Amino acid sequence: MDVADLIYIGSEIIVAVTATLTLLMGIFSGRYIIVKIVSLLGILSGLIYAVGLWFVSTSYVFYNTIHANQLSVFFKILVLVTLLLVITGSYDYSKYFGKLRVEYLSLMMYSSVGMMLLPASNDFITAYISLELIALPLVAVIAMTKEEYSIEASLKFLIFSAISSAFLLYGIVLLYGFSGSTNFEVIAHILSNTNLDSNISIVLIAILFILGGVGFKVGIVPFYMWIPDVYEGAPTPVVAFLSIASKSVGFALLIKVFLIAYEFADWTFTISIIAALTMIVGNAGALLQDNTKRLLGYSGIAHAGYILIGIACFSQIGTSTGQVAVIFYLLTYAFTNIAAFYSLMNISLSTNSYSIQSYSGAFFNNKFASIVLMISFLSLIGLPPTSGFLGKLYLFNAAIKSELIWLVLFGVINSVFSAYYYLKVIKTLFDSDIEIIKYQTSRSYSLNIVLICALLGVLILGVYPDPFLRLLETSLSS
Amino acid sequence: MSLESVLTLSAGLFAIGLFGVLTKRNLIAVLMCIELMFNAINVAAVGISRYIAPSMFRIAGSDLNSEQVDLILSGHVISIFSIAISAAEVSMALAIIILIYRTKNTVDISDINKMSG
Numbered sequence: 001m002d003v004a005d006l007i008y009i010g011s012e013i014i015v016a017v018t019a020t021l022t023l024l025m026g027i028f029s030g031r032y033i034i035v036k037i038v039s040l041l042g043i044l045s046g047l048i049y050a051v052g053l054w055f056v057s058t059s060y061v062f063y064n065t066i067h068a069n070q071l072s073v074f075f076k077i078l079v080l081v082t083l084l085l086v087i088t089g090s091y092d093y094s095k096y097f098g099k100l101r102v103e104y105l106s107l108m109m110y111s112s113v114g115m116m117l118l119p120a121s122n123d124f125i126t127a128y129i130s131l132e133l134i135a136l137p138l139v140a141v142i143a144m145t146k147e148e149y150s151i152e153a154s155l156k157f158l159i160f161s162a163i164s165s166a167f168l169l170y171g172i173v174l175l176y177g178f179s180g181s182t183n184f185e186v187i188a189h190i191l192s193n194t195n196l197d198s199n200i201s202i203v204l205i206a207i208l209f210i211l212g213g214v215g216f217k218v219g220i221v222p223f224y225m226w227i228p229d230v231y232e233g234a235p236t237p238v239v240a241f242l243s244i245a246s247k248s249v250g251f252a253l254l255i256k257v258f259l260i261a262y263e264f265a266d267w268t269f270t271i272s273i274i275a276a277l278t279m280i281v282g283n284a285g286a287l288l289q290d291n292t293k294r295l296l297g298y299s300g301i302a303h304a305g306y307i308l309i310g311i312a313c314f315s316q317i318g319t320s321t322g323q324v325a326v327i328f329y330l331l332t333y334a335f336t337n338i339a340a341f342y343s344l345m346n347i348s349l350s351t352n353s354y355s356i357q358s359y360s361g362a363f364f365n366n367k368f369a370s371i372v373l374m375i376s377f378l379s380l381i382g383l384p385p386t387s388g389f390l391g392k393l394y395l396f397n398a399a400i401k402s403e404l405i406w407l408v409l410f411g412v413i414n415s416v417f418s419a420y421y422y423l424k425v426i427k428t429l430f431d432s433d434i435e436i437i438k439y440q441t442s443r444s445y446s447l448n449i450v451l452i453c454a455l456l457g458v459l460i461l462g463v464y465p466d467p468f469l470r471l472l473e474t475s476l477s478s
Numbered sequence: 479m480s481l482e483s484v485l486t487l488s489a490g491l492f493a494i495g496l497f498g499v500l501t502k503r504n505l506i507a508v509l510m511c512i513e514l515m516f517n518a519i520n521v522a523a524v525g526i527s528r529y530i531a532p533s534m535f536r537i538a539g540s541d542l543n544s545e546q547v548d549l550i551l552s553g554h555v556i557s558i559f560s561i562a563i564s565a566a567e568v569s570m571a572l573a574i575i576i577l578i579y580r581t582k583n584t585v586d587i588s589d590i591n592k593m594s595g
Binding site for chain 1: 481485492495496499505508512515516518519522523526529530552553555556559560563566567570571573574575577578581582590591592593594
């Protein structure tokens with residue numbers, strides 16, 4: 001190892017140091033606003049460092065355990081932008097954390113360190129450690145409001161994540177037993193160059209266990225059960241962070257695992273079936289929901305299904321087109337989900353409820369948040385000119401190129417069905433039949449700034465996506 | 479001792495742990511079963527590592543290069559990391575179980591399942 005290797009994990013170091021500093025300042029200084037500004041500055045400098053890292057050449061560092069390339073830098077930037085928006089917008093929500101609001105900032109930053117390391121990892125041990133670093137701080141943050149539901153959500157998240165980690169680790173150990181290595185590239189090389197006839201069963205079991213472990217993190221069938229409960233119980237900023245950053249880096253790892261798995265078998269059919277089932281479960285579950293956070297949880301499952309379509313295309317048309325579609329979708333999903341969760345939160349800060357009925361007539365009380373909510377839901381359905389439309393377009397385009405027409409039809413039909421429950425919420429916003437209860441809306445400037453940023457992201461990606469797509473293509477070819 | 483017997487022991491422990499997680503109603507017992515699953519993995523990792531090492535010595539004699547040492551040690555490294563992480567997981571879980579006990583006066587899983595559907 002070389003000391004110069006440290007420059008490749010500079011943003012992780014900056015964010016981790018800031019997190020520790022925040023924790024210490026919380027003990028010694030009473031002013032929350034100062035602590036918050038320090039943490040935001042730390043995240044911002046980590047972000048600027050990550051942008052600078054984009055121009056540094058690709059290399060393998062720390063004994064080949066980390067592959068620092070532009071793709072990993074892209075995910076670093078995505079995670080840090082999400083964290084910046086989530087933390088900036090949660091100033092008013094932090095009253096629910098009581099005395100623990102400083103620890104909330106610090107733990108979110110520790111979790112994001114794991115999220116930044118995961119897409120860069122080139123070794124199963126590193127990937128496993130990063131996954132645990134993501135999950136454990138979030139367990140604590142979810143329970144932080146100390147309400148009945150949030151404690152239950154935290155317990156469920158912890159137990160499901162422990163079981164899935166156990167499966168993941170067992171798969172890693174079996175694969176290590178077969179190949180003698182934990183390095184992604186060495187394993188891929190051995191799998192593609194060895195005659196697997198006598199050992200195919202152990203490799204299949206290992207890969208299936210690993211897919212189960214990673215599939216839990218991103219919430220695909222049949223590992224989705226935790227999502228609705230955790231989304232309903234957890235604090236809203238944490239759910240936003242969990243549903244965007246955690247899911248994105250989970251897919252980054254899933255892509256890496258599939259690049260290995262495709263070395264010895266064709267997974268197109270299996271993945272297509274899982275994608276179809278995930279879409280059905282997500283959309284069917286969301287139809288009956290009364291709680292908006294729970295509804296967005298099921299919608300997140302459905303979106304994981306759409307993203308899997310991109311992964312199913314890996315074998316036919318080369319991995320590049322599929323990867324661009326998947327990562328662009330994750331980008332659009334990030335902005336859309338921030339806008340959706342934070343506009344819901346903006347309205348709920350005054351009504352204190354997330355049930356769909358509590359949003360009736362919200363447009364007449366809080367126009368700005370309602371409009372953002374409407375646009376983000378239209379983007380979740382996938383209507384132009386929002387970014388959700390283009391994200392789906394690229395995914396379906398990749399699927400058509402690889403001749404998965406039935407899967408595309410399935411995805412389109414599912415999108416149409418999903419419009420029902422999204423439009424139901426939008427309709428409730430404009431409900432003027434019942435007597436409208438006037439309430440004091442909270443005027444929160446930081447929250448409104450975040451909503452404007454997310455809205456701009458949704459619209460710009462939907463109207464002018466070319467620069468982002470070109471950046472993605474160059475980063476994949478690096 | 480052959481690799482098969484080590485892997486059988488490991489798979490058996492893993493299955494018992496998984497069965498316990500799915501059937502036990504007491505949270506502490508669920509936690510113990512999760513630990514059992516992780517320990518099953520440690521057994522497999524160290525066993526496989528022990529199995530890889532002699533073949534490496536046979537190929538390279540006594541002067542191993544760094545890559546071969548990596549191969550020999552990976553299993554031990556996996557088990558050490560897994561022990562450390564499961565310790566962190568247990569401390570987290572115990573903290574949450576104490577929180578649940580304070581608010582509800584019970585650690586039975588069926589009393590905690592309020593959200594569903």
